Amino acid sequence: GAVVSQHPSWVICKSGTSVKIECRSLDFQATTMFWYRQFPKQSLMLMATSNEGSKATYEQGVEKDKFLINHASLTLSTLTVTSAHPEDSSFYICSATRTGTGYETQYFGPGTRLLVL
Amino acid sequence: RKEVEQDPGPFNVPEGATVAFNCTYSNSASQSFFWYRQDCRKEPKLLMSVYSSGNEDGRFTAQLNRASQYISLLIRDSKLSDSATYLCVVNPGAGTYKYIFGTGTRLKVLA
Numbered sequence: 001g002a003v004v005s006q007h008p009s010w011v012i013c014k015s016g017t018s019v020k021i022e023c024r025s026l027d028f029q030a031t032t033m034f035w036y037r038q039f040p041k042q043s044l045m046l047m048a049t050s051n052e053g054s055k056a057t058y059e060q061g062v063e064k065d066k067f068l069i070n071h072a073s074l075t076l077s078t079l080t081v082t083s084a085h086p087e088d089s090s091f092y093i094c095s096a097t098r099t100g101t102g103y104e105t106q107y108f109g110p111g112t113r114l115l116v117l
Numbered sequence: 118r119k120e121v122e123q124d125p126g127p128f129n130v131p132e133g134a135t136v137a138f139n140c141t142y143s144n145s146a147s148q149s150f151f152w153y154r155q156d157c158r159k160e161p162k163l164l165m166s167v168y169s170s171g172n173e174d175g176r177f178t179a180q181l182n183r184a185s186q187y188i189s190l191l192i193r194d195s196k197l198s199d200s201a202t203y204l205c206v207v208n209p210g211a212g213t214y215k216y217i218f219g220t221g222t223r224l225k226v227l228a
Binding site: 110 | 151158159160161162163166204213214215216217218219220221
């Protein structure tokens with residue numbers, strides 16, 4: 001089956017630190033990856049669409065200079081939370097699209113829990 | 118109106134019960150539909166895609182009603198392990214792979 005990994009799974013950092021999260025598709029190539037954020041007891045909110053070899057597309061209200069996305073290869077996308085603050089503490093989840101199935105199923109990584117002190 | 122709406126629950130049902138969830142979507146041009154399951158503090162996992170003709174996978178049955186713009190999930194013979202949040206997901210189509218998530222319906226199966 002399609003496997004997506006994320007690293008790290010947990011991050012605790014001081015306010016002002018930049019945090020980099022990696023998302024990898026392990027057994028398929030992913031032209032498109034997505035980054036979501038989920039606060040407690042809320043649904044997943046799409047932050048941005050990451051396309052290999054091009055700039056990410058950000059959702060309304062998401063600061064592109066704060067959440068830097070790089071999709072350098074067909075199996076790796078990274079999200080960098082720059083100058084993180086306590087309000088950025090959340091569960092960040094990536095997904096990768098496996099194309100060619102007709103329904104473009106997204107497969108999710110295990111998520112990264114970020115706690116900014 | 119939210120793009121994808123679900124009753125947040127919780128639905129508390131005894132083991133062996135049959136339970137059904139509905140989800141409505143606002144964009145009539147939406148292309149594809151899914152049910153995902155999310156356990157506490159975990160990532161969503163695909164439960165099943167929802168086809169126009171409806172589909173069944175073991176104890177789980179999904180239906181799509183395009184005229185009324187809703188999808189449903191039926192779980193028969195509930196197990197304790199079915200306790201989770203069930204997310205309704207819609208792909209609006211129009212050349213995008215984006216997903217729109219509902220807020221999820223929480224199910225608790227009681228012994």
